[in-house]
Amino acid sequence: MTELRGANEGDAPSITRIDAEGLATGHATFREKPHDWSSFEKAYETGRGISLLAMDGGHVAGWAGVSPTSARDVYKGVGEVSIYVSREKQGKGLGRELLLALVSRAEEQGYWTLVAQIFPENKASLSLHEACGFKRLGVRSRLGRMTYGPHAGRWRDVVMMERRSVLIGK
Structure with missing residues (x-):
């Protein structure tokens, strides 16, 4: 079992490295630049955001986060998930463990709906989300x-x- 924990500013270089690996594929996000601590904290650590790191041998092997989709009270339980796993740890079940833990943590904190927006070419991410209970809406x-x-x-x-x-x- 992988150790899962919250992120802190000292994890920023690892978060940035793993994020950059995803961006380099061209199938991870529309964002042009990988997260630094400031953008990561703004997206996942402020307000009702959530972040989790997967630790393997004392090193960050992946990260996942939930960011609120709206500041309006009626949507305070709706969040968008992001998940990134380092290249060397992909395909070993780490993403599933991390995403399921994130879902559980999100529900504990009052989220009732989680959404993911994934490029159709990212077959691994689509499969992962389906395995963790996400349904394709369109x-x-x-x-x-x-x-x-x-x-x-x-x-x-x-x-x-x-x-x-x-x-x-x-």
Whole structure:
């Protein structure tokens, strides 16, 4: 079992490195630059955000986060998930362990709906989210145009996924 813990500023270099690996594939996000501590903290550590790190042998092997989708009270239980696993740890079950723990933590903190927006080419991420209870809602066609990397200038579709908490209404 991997040790899971919250992030702190000292983890910033590892978070940035793992994030940059994902961005380099061109199939992780529309963001052009990897998170530094300031952007990571703003997205996942402030307000109702959540972050988890997966530690392997004392080193950060992956990270996951939930960021609120809106500041409006009616949506305070809706968040968007992000998950990144280092190249050398992919395909070993770490992502599943990390995402399931994140879902559990999010539900404990009052989230009832989690969404994920994933490029259709990112088959591993789509499979991971489905294995963790996320359902495909549909495809947002030509949602945005890539501004960096191997797909710069190309319009990209995004698969919208959602996981509803079994705790709704309890």
